[in-house]
Amino acid sequence: MTVTTDKRVLIVLFDGLRPDLVRPETTPNLHRLQRQGVTLTHQRTVYPSETRIAFTSLVTGAPAGRHGIVGNSYIDRGFTPPRYIDTGEAQVVEALDADAGGRLVQAPSLGEALASHGRTLAVLASNSAGATRLLNHKAAGLGHLTLSGHHRRAATSVPMLAAIEARLGSLPKPEPKGKPDLAAQQWLTSAFLDVVWPELTPDVTILSFAEPDFSSHYIGTAAPGTLHAIAFVDAQLGRVLDWWEAEGRDAGVQIMIASDHGHLTARARADVAGALATTGLRCGRAGQPDVDAVLIPSQTGALYLRDPSEAAVRRAVAAMMEAPWCGPVFTAPRNEIDGIAPGSFARHLAFAEHARSADIMFAYRADDELDPFGLPGGTWSPDWALGYGIHGGLHQREMASVGIAAGSAFKAGFESQTPSGIGDIAPTILSLLEIARPAEMTGRVLEETFQQDNDCLPRVERETHESAAGAFRQGLVRWRVNDTIYVDHGWAES
Numbered sequence: 001m002t003v004t005t006d007k008r009v010l011i012v013l014f015d016g017l018r019p020d021l022v023r024p025e026t027t028p029n030l031h032r033l034q035r036q037g038v039t040l041t042h043q044r045t046v047y048p049s050e051t052r053i054a055f056t057s058l059v060t061g062a063p064a065g066r067h068g069i070v071g072n073s074y075i076d077r078g079f080t081p082p083r084y085i086d087t088g089e090a091q092v093v094e095a096l097d098a099d100a101g102g103r104l105v106q107a108p109s110l111g112e113a114l115a116s117h118g119r120t121l122a123v124l125a126s127n128s129a130g131a132t133r134l135l136n137h138k139a140a141g142l143g144h145l146t147l148s149g150h151h152r153r154a155a156t157s158v159p160m161l162a163a164i165e166a167r168l169g170s171l172p173k174p175e176p177k178g179k180p181d182l183a184a185q186q187w188l189t190s191a192f193l194d195v196v197w198p199e200l201t202p203d204v205t206i207l208s209f210a211e212p213d214f215s216s217h218y219i220g221t222a223a224p225g226t227l228h229a230i231a232f233v234d235a236q237l238g239r240v241l242d243w244w245e246a247e248g249r250d251a252g253v254q255i256m257i258a259s260d261h262g263h264l265t266a267r268a269r270a271d272v273a274g275a276l277a278t279t280g281l282r283c284g285r286a287g288q289p290d291v292d293a294v295l296i297p298s299q300t301g302a303l304y305l306r307d308p309s310e311a312a313v314r315r316a317v318a319a320m321m322e323a324p325w326c327g328p329v330f331t332a333p334r335n336e337i338d339g340i341a342p343g344s345f346a347r348h349l350a351f352a353e354h355a356r357s358a359d360i361m362f363a364y365r366a367d368d369e370l371d372p373f374g375l376p377g378g379t380w381s382p383d384w385a386l387g388y389g390i391h392g393g394l395h396q397r398e399m400a401s402v403g404i405a406a407g408s409a410f411k412a413g414f415e416s417q418t419p420s421g422i423g424d425i426a427p428t429i430l431s432l433l434e435i436a437r438p439a440e441m442t443g444r445v446l447e448e449t450f451q452q453d454n455d456c457l458p459r460v461e462r463e464t465h466e467s468a469a470g471a472f473r474q475g476l477v478r479w480r481v482n483d484t485i486y487v488d489h490g491w492a493e494s
């Protein structure tokens with residue numbers, strides 16, 4: 001075995017894993033790593049709390065307003081007529097990037113930063129092909145390996161995929177909704193342990209498990225089938241830790257664990273079209289005829305208006321704030337804090353101000369009521385099957401994400417109470433590899449987690465913003481740590 005002092009990094013992602021589901025009895029291997037490393041107890045994702053937004057923030061160290069992937073789906077007004085974009089397919093991401101002159105993602109990505117220093121990023125992911133691509137969207141051009149656990153077309157390169165299939169068997173087929181997606185997680189873990197690490201030894205590897213997100217969405221957030229999926233991906237981490245404790249750690253590998261958001265349970269139907277109809281606005285989906293306000297599907301509340309005038313935005317927001325499902329609302333800025341619609345915040349208060357952002361961004365109202373499995377966290381939803389897991393808003397259970405870091409660089413058995421975010425992972429990795437970070441990376445280096453701490457505790461301040469219109473009140477809590485600001489959570493009541 002070659003022992004090198006050079007550090008390498010393995011990031012293991014658990015899509016949609018809530019920190020309160022990480023327990024010694026349900027996730028013994030995550031707990032095993034916690035004992036050896038640092039647990040980030042105030043780790044947050046970005047708003048909106050959706051996978052492809054958060055993955056892009058993870059690799060760019062920047063929020064949606066800076067990197068520009070403002071939703072799993074969004075409307076791009078850069079096209080005439082404006083075009084509805086769903087970033088779920090790898091080919092769509094590639095075509096959009098080509099159309100945008102290579103600027104689909106508007107901040108430099110970890111893969112690019114590594115490549116410019118002759119280093120490599122390998123991605124092994126079982127998420128959607130689009131999410132997989134966004135973890136290193138320039139991989140093909142950079143000569144970096146990307147492997148999807150399901151989608152042949154997401155692979156870079158085809159010969160490498162063929163070589164791995166020859167060793168491990170064919171790519172597992174996607175599972176039907178309602179059944180845990182297990183085989184792909186096992187296949188990808190084997191691909192890393194048996195082929196990618198021994199043969200390529202990437203400087204940074206992202207191993208991304210699509211569970212428990214897939215089971216939470218289609219079986220239920222704390223349903224037995226989902227807990228089984230959590231135990232299964234935890235066991236895959238166990239295989240990785242067996243390798244790490246035997247040789248990876250001595251080879252300088254640092255492990256960082258993250259989830260991209262939590263989950264709430266959809267409990268009641270939000271009638272957005274009904275609320276807007278009271279103002280004469282016809283609300284529908286992209287592509288439907290005679291629609292005044294396009295509502296983006298799923299849980300990222302986003303409304304794009306045909307007439308985005310201030311008067312129209314104010315009228316629509318006033319009607320929404322009368323509705324029981326309305327959570328925090330964000331519109332174009334009136335000033336640093338307030339949006340143009342009374343009672344709303346400026347989009348930039350949540351770092352979501354971008355040319356692609358919706359005219360009206362909002363979260364669906366959420367609370368801590370128990371779901372059928374005794375787990376707190378419920379929400380209104382425009383379209384999700386009631387009783388099943390969903391995310392995209394600003395509730396603490398959606399914004400809280402898992403964060404663990406372990407290896408020679410990190411403290412052992414340490415709980416860090418300092419707020420941190422998914423956008424801190426890339427800057428921290430570049431710091432460990434002694435690579436200067438791009439200026440667009442606004443996340444910070446998590447120095448308080450380092451073994452060789454500079455003993456300078458970060459300055460932490462909590463900010464609460466509130467706004468009201470009539471009986472409607474909303475709030476946004478943010479943390480400021482030195483010069484970095486995190487959105488903690490938001491709420492609304494009426």
Ligand SMILES: [Zn+2]
Nearest residue numbers: 015016051260
């Ligand atoms: Zn996700």
